[in-house]
């Protein structure tokens with residue numbers, strides 16, 4: 543299995559997932575067509591399918607151009623999004639299997655950012671769109687804090703070594719925000735320093751791992767003593783349960 547990260551639009555990432563045995567490939571979240579087509583030609587892989595994590599235009603904007611150029615087996619998306627994903631042909635839901643060449647992936651239903659949001663898990667590679675970012679999470683456009691908390695908990699239950707291939711390069715701002723909640727968390731501080739170095743030379747900060755996210759992502763840290771103390775100090779009325787803590791962190795990030 544080979545994963546090729548393709549920077550798209552301003553800060554999106556699309557991914558080519560290639561079955562090394564058969565040379566068949568899928569593209570995950572093609573924001574636009576041209577750079578993806580170029581990369582497919584360069585890599586000389588055979589595009590078999592599009593895997594969309596959700597319907598937003600910056601994740602599906604290239605679907606039509608790819609379909610014009612290639613005969614694809616399927617365009618995947620959550621079963622509720624037939625009307626919203628261009629070229630949609632195969633609806634999937636939690637636990638479904640997706641095959642690309644000889645690779646087999648599993649679908650995880652993770653609503654919150656969008657009602658029909660899914661992740662695709664191939665081996666230890668998680669393609670999670672705009673649900674989980676490096677040190678962040680997606681805005682609650684179509685879902686509730688409770689749903690998003692459930693979706694993030696589901697992703698946290700994956701093995702620590704699982705690689706997080708998310709949909710955007712937002713890490714630097716996310717970590718700056720994380721430090722306002724846990725200024726003494728040296729793991730966040732160290733990661734922020736590393737990430738600033740990477741971004742200064744235009745290098746990606748994605749992928750991360752589930753293990754790293756559990757240690758540095760404020761949207762997964764409802765159990766952190768320091769984060770709870772910061773919130774208690776600023777919002778003494780806030781109930782100290784995971785969902786309200788998550789909801790408050792999300793609200794603060796929206797205003798950051």
Ligand SMILES: [Zn+2]
Pocket residue numbers: 596598655672680
């Ligand atoms: Zn989105």
Ligand SMILES: [Zn+2]
Pocket residue numbers: 598600601672709710
């Ligand atoms: Zn997006």
